[in-house]
Amino acid sequence: MKTVIIKYNAGNVQSVMYALDRIGASYLYTDDEEEIRSADKVIFPGVGEASTTMNYLRKVGLDKVIPTLKQPFFGTCIGMQLMCRFSEENNTECMGIFDVDVKRFPATPDLKVPHMGWNNITGYKTALTTGLPDDAYVYFVHSYAAPVCEYTVASCEYVLPFSAMLHKDNFYAAQFHCEISGDAGQQILKNFLDII
Known part of the structure; x- marks a missing residue:
C-alpha cells in the first residue's frame, strides 16, 4: 500500500512519521501531484498558520488537486481546517471540501x-x-475550530462545542493530533490505513 504524507513546508511531520513507523506503515513525504494522485492513502498533517499554508498549497497547485482526490484522505489540525471553506485566521479562503467556516474560540x-x-x-x-x-x-x-455541522462525526467541548472530526465521502479530518494522542490516536491512524 502506498501512503503519502503531503509536504507543505510546516508542522509536525516527523511526529506523524514516527506514529506511522510505530504501526508498521510505509510512507512517502512529497508535494508531487503524480505521487499524491497515485497513492492509496493520503495524510495531510498539520501545525501551522492558515494563510501561510494555503499560500504554499496554491504555489504548488495542491489547492486544486486535493479536493479532486478519490482515495481515502485524512487531514489533521491545520490540515482539517484548510479542508473547510474559510478560516478566520488571517481571513483565509480555504479548499471548501467541507462547507463550513473555521472560527476563533x-x-x-x-x-x-x-x-x-x-x-x-x-x-x-x-x-x-x-x-x-x-x-x-x-x-x-x-x-480555531469548525463548529458542529452536518459533517461532524465526533465532537468536543472547549468554550463551546466544536467538531473534533469531520467526514464527507473519501475525506476524513481530525482537529486533534493523532500522532501524539497515545493509544487512541494510534488506533485512529490504523483505522484510516485499514479503510478500503
Missing part, C-alpha cells in the same frame, strides 16, 4: 486560548473511531 475569563492539552471526544459516527473507548482522550493544540 471566543475569549473567556476562565479558559485560555489556544485550547491546548488532553480533552475527550464524544458522539463517534465514523469508522476511524472503531475500537476506541467511549469518551476517548486525545491531544489538541488550536485557537
